Amino acid sequence: MSVMTPARTTGKPTDHRTTEVDITTLPWPLQQVIETALEGARNAPTNDEYFRHMRTVITASGIHTSRGEAARCACDCMCDVLYDADDPDAHLFHDGVREVPQCPGCADDHRGRDAE
Numbered sequence: 001m002s003v004m005t006p007a008r009t010t011g012k013p014t015d016h017r018t019t020e021v022d023i024t025t026l027p028w029p030l031q032q033v034i035e036t037a038l039e040g041a042r043n044a045p046t047n048d049e050y051f052r053h054m055r056t057v058i059t060a061s062g063i064h065t066s067r068g069e070a071a072r073c074a075c076d077c078m079c080d081v082l083y084d085a086d087d088p089d090a091h092l093f094h095d096g097v098r099e100v101p102q103c104p105g106c107a108d109d110h111r112g113r114d115a116e
């Protein structure tokens with residue numbers, strides 16, 4: 001599967017799709033909405049409920065996702081990036097205690113490895 005990256009042509013803002021955002025740069029009320037919706041998604045009893053919360057997260061954060069799922073970086077560096085969960089550059093590993101999603105930047109910078 002090849003993912004086409006939209007060409008960055010100047011003067012055409014519609015071509016620019018952000019797939020990640022640092023949550024801490026967003027206005028506080030939006031951060032609250034995102035936190036609440038992420039929590040709701042984590043505890044969602046059904047898929048419908050899960051995606052309903054995900055839509056809230058995505059709308060509030062303004063990121064573009066390929067399949068309607070966003071993930072929040074839980075890397076040790078305290079990064080607060082929210083990103084497209086299906087971003088091929090993102091990374092998910094298990095540190096022995098829990099699954100840790102890493103945003104593309106962290107995966108590139110200090111990629112986590114599964115515990116034995």
Ligand SMILES: [Zn+2]
Binds near residue numbers: 073075079102105106
């Ligand atoms: Zn990160």
Ligand SMILES: [Zn+2]
Binds near residue numbers: 075076079110
């Ligand atoms: Zn990191």
